[in-house]
Amino acid sequence: MGFIPYGRQTVTEDDIKAVVEVLRSDYLTQGQVGLDFEAGAAKFLHAPYALSCNSATSGLYMAYAALGFGKGDVLWTVPITFVATSNMALALGGEVDFVDIDPQTFCLGIKALEEKLKAAKTKGRLPKIVAPVHFAGQPCDMQALRKLSDEYGFFIVEDASHAFGATYNGSSIGACEFCDIAVFSFHPVKIITTGEGGLVTTRKKDLADKMAAVKSHGVTKDAGVFTKPADGPWVYEQQSLGFNFRMTDFQAALGLSQMKGIEQNIKRRRQVAATYHEQLKGLPIKWQLPIAGADSSWHLFVVTCDDNSQRLGLFNHLRANNIGAQVHYIPVHTQPYYRSLGFVPGMFPCAEDYYSRCVSIPMYHGLKPEEQEYVIKTIRSFF
Numbered sequence: 276m277g278f279i280p281y282g283r284q285t286v287t288e289d290d291i292k293a294v295v296e297v298l299r300s301d302y303l304t305q306g307q308v309g310l311d312f313e314a315g316a317a318k319f320l321h322a323p324y325a326l327s328c329n330s331a332t333s334g335l336y337m338a339y340a341a342l343g344f345g346k347g348d349v350l351w352t353v354p355i356t357f358v359a360t361s362n363m364a365l366a367l368g369g370e371v372d373f374v375d376i377d378p379q380t381f382c383l384g385i386k387a388l389e390e391k392l393k394a395a396k397t398k399g400r401l402p403k404i405v406a407p408v409h410f411a412g413q414p415c416d417m418q419a420l421r422k423l424s425d426e427y428g429f430f431i432v433e434d435a436s437h438a439f440g441a442t443y444n445g446s447s448i449g450a451c452e453f454c455d456i457a458v459f460s461f462h463p464v465k466i467i468t469t470g471e472g473g474l475v476t477t478r479k480k481d482l483a484d485k486m487a488a489v490k491s492h493g494v495t496k497d498a499g500v501f502t503k504p505a506d507g508p509w510v511y512e513q514q515s516l517g518f519n520f521r522m523t524d525f526q527a528a529l530g531l532s533q534m535k536g537i538e539q540n541i542k543r544r545r546q547v548a549a550t551y552h553e554q555l556k557g558l559p560i561k562w563q564l565p566i567a568g569a570d571s572s573w574h575l576f577v578v579t580c581d582d583n584s585q586r587l588g589l590f591n592h593l594r595a596n597n598i599g600a601q602v603h604y605i606p607v608h609t610q611p612y613y614r615s616l617g618f619v620p621g622m623f624p625c626a627e628d629y630y631s632r633c634v635s636i637p638m639y640h641g642l643k644p645e646e647q648e649y650v651i652k653t654i655r656s657f658f
C-alpha cells in the first residue's frame with residue numbers, strides 16, 4: 276500500500292478538462308468562469324454574496340478590513356487554528372487575544388468566551404471581532420456565539436476554512452445566518468480545491484462591496500458611485516487602498532468542477548468518520564464530541580491519546596507504516612512570533628493540553644475502504 280496522507284485532493288479528468296478549456300480561452304482571469312464559480316458557490320451555500328479570492332488568508336484580511344478593523348482594535352480567536360486567523364488581524368495593525376477551546380469539542384469554548392467578555396467589559400477592552408474556527412469541519416455553537424455578540428457588540432467572522440459543506444441547525448455554514456462574514460479555503464488538503472484559493476460570503480451588500488474593493492486595488496468601475504462625472508467610458512476610480520487578491524479563472528474552473536461532486540464528497544467523509552467511530556471503539560483514544568445542531572464536513576479526523584508520550588508513539592508508529600499522521604495545530608500563542616508579543620505557555624491550558632495529545636489520521640473523500648481498513652489495523656496494532 277502506498278503512502279496515505281492525512282488529507283489530499285481528488286482531481287478528476289473532468290476537472291482537468293475544465294481547467295484546460297479556460298487555458299485555451301481568451302480570459303485567464305476576470306472572465307465569465309470566475310463569475311460562474313462565485314454564483315455556483317453562493318447557490319450551494321445559500322449565501323446572498325460570495326466573492327472568490329486567492330487564499331483564505333486573503334479572505335480573512337478582506338473580512339477584517341471590511342469590518343473596519345485596524346489600529347486600536349482587538350480580535351479574539353482560538354489558539355487551535357492555523358496562524359492566518361490571527362495573523363491577518365495583526366497585519367491590519369490591530370491586536371489579538373485568544374479564547375481557550377472546549378476540551379471536548381476542540382472548538383471555541385463558549386464558557387471561556389463568556390467569562391473573558393465579562394472581564395474585558397470591566398476593563399473597557401472588548402473585542403471588535405471574534406473569529407470562531409469550525410475545527411475539523413464541525414461548526415461551533417453559533418447560536419450561543421450570536422447571543423453573546425448581540426450582548427457585547429462584537430462582529431463575528433467565521434474561519435470556515437474546514438467547513439465547506441458543513442451545516443448548523445440545517446443552515447449551510449456560509450449562509451451567514453449567525454455571523455457577519457464566513458471565510459473558506461480551497462487549499463488542496465481542504466474539502467474542495469482550486470490549488471490556492473478562498474471564498475468570502477456575507478448577507479450584507481456593504482460588506483461585500485468593501486471586500487471587493489480590498490480584493491482588487493480599491494478600484495471601482497461602477498459609474499454610479501464615482502465621486503465626479505466620468506471623462507469617458509474608460510474611467511475607473513480608486514477610492515480606497517487595496518490589493519490584488521483575485522483568483523484566476525482556471526482556478527475558478529477547477530473549483531466549479533470540484534463543486535459538482537460536493538454532495539458525494541461530504542457523504543464519503545461522513546462515512547469515513549462513522550467507520551472510524553465504529554472501528555476504533557474501545558481503544559484508549561478519544562475524538563471530537565459533536566456540538567448540538569452541527570453537521571461536520573469532516574476536513575480532519577483527530578484522535579487524542581492519554582498523554583504526550585503515547586501520542587508521539589502513535590504518531591511515529593503511523594509514520595513508520597506509511598501513514599501521514601499530522602498534528603493540528605501547534606497553539607498559535609506558543610509560536611515564537613506570538614511569544615515576542617507577550618504570550619506565554621500556560622495561558623490557554625485546554626488548548627495546550629489538547630495539543631500535547633492530538634493526532635490527525637487520514638480523512639478525505641478519496642480514501643479507499645481498504646486504505647481506511649489498513650489505517651484502523653495499524654492504529655489497533657499500536658495499542
Ligand SMILES: *Cc1c(COP(=O)(O)O)cnc(C)c1O
Nearest residue numbers: 330331332357359436460461462
Ligand atoms: C487552511 C487554513 C487557513 C488558511 O487558508 P489558505 O487558503 O491556505 O490561506 C486559515 N485558517 C484555517 C483554520 C485553515 O485551516
